[in-house]
Amino acid sequence: MVERKVGQMSLADSLVRKSRSSILDEVGAVVDWAPLRSLLGKRGGDGAGNSSYPAEVLLRCLLAGIWHNLSDPALEAAIADRLSFRRFVGLSLHDRTPDHTTLWRFRQELAKDGLIEKIFEEINRQFEAKHLILKQGTLVDASLIPARARPPRKASKEREETPPKPSVDPDAKWGKKGKKSVYGYKIHTGVDAGHTIIRRIHMTDASVTDTKPADRLFCGDEKAVYGDQAYYTHRRHARLKKTGIKDRLMHRANKHHALTARQKQLNKLIAKVRAEVERPYAVLKEQYGLRRMRFFNYTRNKVQVVLACCAYNLRRVAGILSSPRERHACG
Template sequence: MFKILVIQTLNNLSDERTEYLINDRLSFMRFLGLGLSDRVPDAKTRWLFRERLTQAGAIERLFDRFDATLRNAGYLPMSGQILDATLVAAPKQRNTNAEKADLRAGHIPQDWRDKPSKLSHKDRHARWTLKFTKAKQQEDGTIPSTDLAIPFFGYKSHISIDRKFRLIRKWKATDAAASDGARLRDGLLNKTNTASSVWADTAYRSKANEDFMEKQGFVSKVHRKKPHLKPMPRHIQKSNAGKSVIRSRVEHVFADQKSQTGLFVRTVGITRATMRIGLANIVYNMRRFLLLERINAAA
C-alpha cells in the first residue's frame, strides 16, 4: 500500500487514476509485485490507508525511517545545510469577509457549524499571501522597475538540505502566510550535519535568528539585506553573490518536486497537507538516492 502512495505521489495521480494505471501498466504491477490475475486495491481502500497514516501522524516517522536508511548507506549530512521554502497551491476558498475574519481569529463561522457537509469542504488552515516575482518585459521592450505581487492561496513547504548530497534532512509544512524566518528556530536546523554553516536568503536574516544560530553553534551564511533607501555596499554585494552560488542549490529541489511530482495539495486541512508534502519529500529523497547510487556505480 505504501508503494502505491509512492507511485501516486511520483506521478501526481488521483486515487481513481492510480487504480486505472496500476491495472493498465505492467511496470506499475511489477513494482508492486502484482500479477495479472491479482486484485488491485480500489480508490476507496487507498484513501482509507492514506487517511489512517495521516491521522496517526506517521509521515514524520516514515521520513525519519528512510533518512536512517540513507545514513546507513553512507549519505550522512555533510558540508553544511541550506534552508528555503516554497509555496504549495491548494484549491481556492471563496469566503466572505466575515468568514475570513472568523478564521483569522481561530473561530469556525456560525453558518458552517450548522452545515457539517459544508464545513468538511472548507479549508480552515490554508491562507492567502502575496507571491513576488520579477516583472516580465512588456511588448514595447520596457521592463517595470517593481516586482509583481501575485495573490496566492495554499500552504508552504519549508526544507533544510545538506550541501554535500542535496538530500532533504528536515522539513515542515505551514500555511502560506507563515514567516520563513521563524521556522529556522522551530526545528528546521539539522544538528547532526558534519559542518556548522547555514545558508539561506534574506527572509531568514534577523537578530533573533543570528543570536539563535550563534548560541546553537551554527555559522551564519545568510544573505544580508539591502539598507533601507541606500545602495547596497559593494562588499556586501560580493558576499551575497558568493553565498548565492551555494544557496541556489536548494532551488533545484523545489524545481524537481514541482516538475516531477506536480506538487499540489488537493486535500483539506493542514494535517492532510502535511501528509502530501511529506510524501513528496520522501519520494524526492528516494529519487535522489537512486541517482547518487548510479553516480557512485559509474565512478
C-alpha cells in the same frame, strides 16, 4: 479484519519478471523496507472478516502514484494494467488491485500519530547510514502552494447584509511573496547541500513568514546553514555561532544600515550555493503535481507533501547511486 497475503508468485509471474527492470525497480532497491514494515505495522487482526492489504503495499502504491502524478482512480488503473507497477508494489498477476477508496483511507491512516513523519525520518536515517547525506551545509527555503479550494469571497458592496462566503478549505490562509498573493499553504524545507536530499520538512498555512519556523529546518550536525535575507536575524546568527555552525544567511540592509561592499559580495557567493535548494521544489511542482494542493484541509495536504518529499528523496538517491563515481564514493 485480517491482512491479506499478496505477492505469492506463480509460474506466469516468474516468466514476466524476467523482463527488463524499470526505474521503479531501481528506486525500490535504495532502501531496506523491513524497518518501514515494522513502523507501519499490521493493518488487520487475526479474527474473521474482510481482508486488508499490507501497509507496505499501499505505501508503495502511493509513492508510485506521486512519481507518475496520478490521482487515486488513475493509480488504481495503472496498477491493474502495468506490470512494472505490480512488480514494484508487490502484487502478483492474480492479486486483486487496491481500489481508490482503499488508497484514500490508507492516506488518512498515515496522518495518525505522526506516522508519515516517522517514515520520512526512517528513509533519511538509512541514507545517512550510507553516507549519502554529506552534512556540509543545509539550504533553507520556503515556497507557497495554492489551495485546491477557492479563497473566501468578500461580502458584496452592493449588498452589505450578504455575509462573506467561506472557503471549502478552512485551514488555508492568504500569504504574500513579493507582489504575489496566494491563498493556500507554505512548504518549508531544509535540504542537504551535497546531494539536495530533503532533511527537514515543515508545512504551515501561507500567512506564516519564512523566518518563523526556520530553526526547525536546521539539523544541528551540518557545518553551515545557507538561506536568503528573509532568514537573517542577529539572534539566529548568535545561536548558530554558539553551536559552531557557520552562518551563511544572506545579509539584509535596514533603514539604519546599508550593506557594505563585503556583505554584498558575500551575498552573491551565498546565492550561488543556496540556488540548489530550488531543485526539490522544481521536482515537487513540475513532476509531482504540487503546483496546487490536492485536498481540502491541512492534515490531508501535509500527508501528501511529506509523501512527495519521501518520493523525491528515494528518486534522488536512485539517481545518485546510478552514477559510477557516486556509487564508488558511497562504498
